[in-house]
Amino acid sequence: MEFIKFSDVTRTYVSGDSEIKALDNVSFDIQEGKFTVILGPSGSGKSTTLNLLGGMDKVSDGTIRVGDKVITSFNDEELTLYRRNDIGFVFQFYNLIPNLTAYENVDISSRLSKSPISAEKALEAVGLMQRKNNFPSQLSGGELQRVSIARALCKNPKLMLCDEPTGALDSETGRKILTLLYSMSKEYNNTVIVVTHNAAIAPAADRVIKLKDGKLDEIIDNKNPISMGKVVW
Numbered sequence: 001m002e003f004i005k006f007s008d009v010t011r012t013y014v015s016g017d018s019e020i021k022a023l024d025n026v027s028f029d030i031q032e033g034k035f036t037v038i039l040g041p042s043g044s045g046k047s048t049t050l051n052l053l054g055g056m057d058k059v060s061d062g063t064i065r066v067g068d069k070v071i072t073s074f075n076d077e078e079l080t081l082y083r084r085n086d087i088g089f090v091f092q093f094y095n096l097i098p099n100l101t102a103y104e105n106v107d108i109s110s111r112l113s114k115s116p117i118s119a120e121k122a123l124e125a126v127g128l129m130q131r132k133n134n135f136p137s138q139l140s141g142g143e144l145q146r147v148s149i150a151r152a153l154c155k156n157p158k159l160m161l162c163d164e165p166t167g168a169l170d171s172e173t174g175r176k177i178l179t180l181l182y183s184m185s186k187e188y189n190n191t192v193i194v195v196t197h198n199a200a201i202a203p204a205a206d207r208v209i210k211l212k213d214g215k216l217d218e219i220i221d222n223k224n225p226i227s228m229g230k231v232v233w
């Protein structure tokens, strides 16, 4: 069975007299443990899709099921618990707390969640145990993103949502981060969703969901995705 079912989802924003359909009747599904890319140009509805999946925004119409949870029927309190326990978030600009060490940034997240893995284990998984006592200002962009992936991973989430995770990185570091996220989806059976406008990543994903002007444009399944290390951009 599919892990995510996004059914006939519309999200309309009202600003002044005008209405913007950020998503217009979009449906797709995603299997468990798959690495999926949501691809599209600026304004196509990618972040809106991710925000809805992460319980940070609510649909105007349609339903979203994640695992056995129909999150579109959740109240605010249920959504808070869902965000806290079920989802690992990775953002373009890391959002680490500057006066906490790498270890403390991860540990604080693991303390908030219901069935965490230890901060040590998560930092080990991203290859950063030797930098655990460094503060964010002492780490490179790639290392900061590794810490933020460890912070997401320590929650032991079934779903990892990544918004332009390589957007602030050079291509070599970006490839390493994508390789890490891809291998995590296989090792931990996490479903990983990466939002990007970078089409070069698409051949390395298991599934690509293309959006255009708020509508579903195309779904591509790669039977044999290329290795993330081979992505060129």
Ligand SMILES: Nc1ncnc2c1ncn2[C@@H]1O[C@H](COP(=O)(O)OP(=O)(O)OP(=O)(O)O)[C@@H](O)[C@H]1O
Binding pocket: 013, 014, 015, 020, 021, 022, 040, 041, 042, 043, 044, 045, 046, 047, 048, 049, 197
């Ligand atoms: N809170 C909001 N209020 C009003 N309009 C919004 C809001 N959020 C998004 N939109 C509009 O909805 C459309 C889709 O936005 P969205 O951020 O999902 O696109 P995107 O594909 O992620 O773009 P980008 O790659 O530039 O981040 C855009 O026209 C945007 O201006």
